[in-house]
Amino acid sequence: MTKPSKSEEKLLSDGEPGPVGIHGHDLDAQWLFLCEHASNRVPESLNLLGLSQSEINRHIGWDIGILKVAKGIANRLKAPLFFQRYSRLTIDCNRPLESDELISEKSENTLIPGNRGLSLVERKKRIDEVWKPYQDVIRKYLEKRIPFKPTVISMHSFTPVYDGKKRPWHIGLLYNRYPDFALALKERLLADDNSMNIGLNQPYDISDEEDYTIPVFGEKMGNPHVLIEIRQDLIDVKATRARWVDRLTRAFQDLKEIN
Secondary structure, three states, X not given: OOOOOOOOOOOOOOXXXXXXXXXXXXXXXXXXXXXXXXXXXXXXXXXXXXXXXXXXXXXXXXXXXXXXXXXXXXXXXXXXXXXXXOOOOOOOOOOOOOOOOOOOOEEOOEEOHHHOOOOHHHHHHHHHHHHHHXXXXXXXXXXXXXXXXXXXXXXXXXXXXXXXXXXXXXXXXXXXXXXXXXXXHHHHHHHHOOOOOEEEOOOOOOOOOOOOHHHHHHHHOOOOEEEEEEEHHHOOOHHHHXXXXXXXXXXXXXXXXXX
């Protein structure tokens, strides 16, 4: 048997899981939860991208703690959750194809050797086998729901210190052109706990050039939306994660008529 050429070799081996995880209940629910940075798994063929496992276990490899929070809320609301099974260091599913951060050569102060000098063939494999299947599942699901408009909630977490600077927010609510749902969610969360430090478009903001989920599945498809960022030290243990599941579930239940 002829050995496949480099261009014919697949990124993911037959024994590895597919890129899209699906968790949830009622596929006709009002809510759709998404988690682009759920995992720190790297395809075996990429040899940890030239990094140690301890580096990939850091926040540069994934959004620590957020998948468990997202699953908890989805369970309580009986809503579907789609999540990416591979690290954003492999390819970032919240970046458009034109973004320089789609396949980052450097994350914070860490160089990513396995992402440097990629050929067009190598880039295409990551797009075709990891990025595109994830986007296709979400798009097809939302198209099936037309004319109903489920609320798209993209779940993330952020490190409490970045580049030596402390980040004071407990949670960030991010949006681009349409702040309505984020503002309503902020009001509901503060009604539950007025000591909460809620950042609007903090610690990041959203743009068409550097973001995909909200501009495409929220704005372009006309679905209510918000991207949620929770500080990682607040969800790193089971007890505190449970509190965030509780308060966000209550908030969403109270906002169920916003559509």
